[in-house]
Amino acid sequence: MTRSMPIPTNDLERIHNRAFDDILPGETASLQRTLTAQDIQLFALVSGDVNPLYVDPDFAATTQFNTVFAHGMWGGALISALIGTQLPGPGSVTLGQTLKFLAPVRIGDTLTVSVTVTARDEARQLLTLACSGINQEGCVVLEGESLVHAASEHIDVHRVSLPGIELRHSADGLNRLLQACQPLEPIRMAVVHPCDEVSFEAALDARDAGLIKPILIGPRDKLHALAAKGNHDLAGFTIEDVPHSHAAALRGAEMAREGQVEALMKGSLHTDELMSAVVPSAAQLRTKRRITHCFVMQTPFYPRPFIITDAAINIAPLLADKVDIVRNAIDLAHILGVSNPHVAILAAVETVNANMPATLDAAALCKMADRGQITGAVLDGPLAFDNAISLAAARIKGIQSPVSGKADILVVPDLESGNMLAKQLEYLGGAASAGIVLGAKVPIVLTSRADSREARIASCAIAVLVAHHYRVTPP
Known part of the structure; x- marks a missing residue:
């Protein structure tokens, strides 16, 4: 008859086993886990098994399974965890295992894995364990058998503290944007009132990245002062000399309307001030x-x-x-x-x-x-x-x-x-x-004063892609 074994309670600090002599046929233990996408990705990283059935939702959608699912041995790993931490617990060694995988385990499925003692080998201190995995709908998704050597002595040890794992996907978006822009010629972009160091240098960075030919709109004296402060050479730059930010916004909108520039970029003025020059019907930039x-x-x-x-x-x-x-x-x-x-x-x-x-x-x-x-x-x-x-x-x-x-x-x-x-x-x-x-008829780079250099360059790269698209398909 199957019965739940009286396992000493494991806690966050200590972990206990069941010695071989204390274990009787019919004793059982179980654990439960809900599958996440991160579980699948971590298992793929550790095992090297990047079969697209497991890790590529688009590929999996074209198959009979319709969606990604767990590697079969993810369930096997849960059984290993159950044997190593509960029955028999610490000190046990799995000598052999056979498993059949009967149904897929999909993201969001809750799997209950169980092991039950079916036989004892006194001479060799071996246990035969029936293994199973059942999902939240009562469907058996895996079953099999494990042969396990159990420790003869009682073991009560501190639980080992493992390092945390943080799954991070590649974040190389800026490089990919720059690569996409590489075959495209730089666009003429009006940089509206770049009268602080951050926005001024953003225009230079975008130019140096081969993205834009900047037209700086602002008070000439302020722009030259910023260039001198940062040891920048303004030779070859086009400067539209206007007295203040409001005039800069109006001039930028005018240049966009007349086709002199293909994009606008916000400088050190407020968003409302720039957009108030773009939005009115008189600006003729609406679509x-x-x-x-x-x-x-x-x-x-x-x-x-x-x-x-x-x-x-x-x-x-x-x-x-x-x-x-x-x-x-x-x-x-x-x-x-x-x-x-x-x-x-x-x-x-x-x-x-x-x-x-x-x-x-x-x-x-x-x-x-x-x-x-x-x-x-x-x-x-x-x-x-x-x-x-x-x-x-x-x-x-x-x-x-x-x-x-x-x-x-x-x-x-x-x-x-x-x-x-x-x-x-x-x-x-x-x-x-x-x-x-x-x-609007031109893309507008709308960055924040707190944005990083990378964010500003990425925004300009997107503007380049949009502007080139508008050459073929006007908005």
Whole structure:
């Protein structure tokens, strides 16, 4: 008869075994684990098994399995952990094991693995253990048998403190952007009022990277003073001498309207001041689309770059505004090489709630995509943030979504939530970012005073890609 064994309680500091003489046939132990994408990736890194069935969602979607799943030996590793920590526990050695893998374990599945003593070899102190793994639906996904040598003495030791593991994906977005721009000629960019060291040097950095031919718009004396302070040579630079930031914004918009420049870049003036020169109908820079902002971000903890929109221009967008926010972001994703981006419409919950306008907007946007009013992407929403970026979170909540875990675009409910999300990812999540404004006849680099040199160069690189696209397909 099977019975649960009275194992001494292991805690965070100590770990105990069961000596061979204390173990009887029928005793059993189990542990439970929910599979995450990180579990699969870590196992692939340790084992070297990068079979795309396990690690490439796009490839797996073309197979009979439809999605990635755990390596079979991930379940075997859980059995090893159970033997080594509970039954028999510390001091035991597995001499042999046979396992059959009967069904895949997918991200979000909860696997309960168990071992049960079926035989004892007194002479050699060997235990035969029946092994099994059952998912949350009661399906047996693995079964087999282990032959284990158990220690004869009682063992009570301190639990070894292992180093933590932090799974970081490659964050080489800037290098890839620069590589994409390498075959393209530099564009003429108006740098509007670069009258502090950060914005002034950003223009020089972008020029030195071969991205832009900068036209500096601002008070000539201030620009020469900054050049002298930083020991920079302004020979060959075009300078538009204007008295102040307001005049610089107007002149930049005028040059864009007249086709003298293909992009604008914000200098040391406030965003509102620059955009107030661009947005009015008299500036003739508007298109049929609403002007919107996109953060292009890459964090070490997410496997692909992604776009957050709108986090800088539209404060409380209505549904009609969000349509253009989504369309502009889709266009940008296409320009960046994502042919069919996955768009997550974010809200606080994943269900439609009449008292939460963001969920209603999300449902409407998805229906518009179903009817062909929004094209070029896969939309889903409302999705809470965790369900948008984590397939495991979506599975645990029973959400079937084509976007979960592989969102390329995150559409936020309003500017405040988007701005906070982007800055949290940057300052707490180690994300690299770039900012671009779309919906005007030229791309606008809209950086913050706190942005890094890399962020400014990346933003200029995106502007180059957009400007060259506009040469072929005007907005």
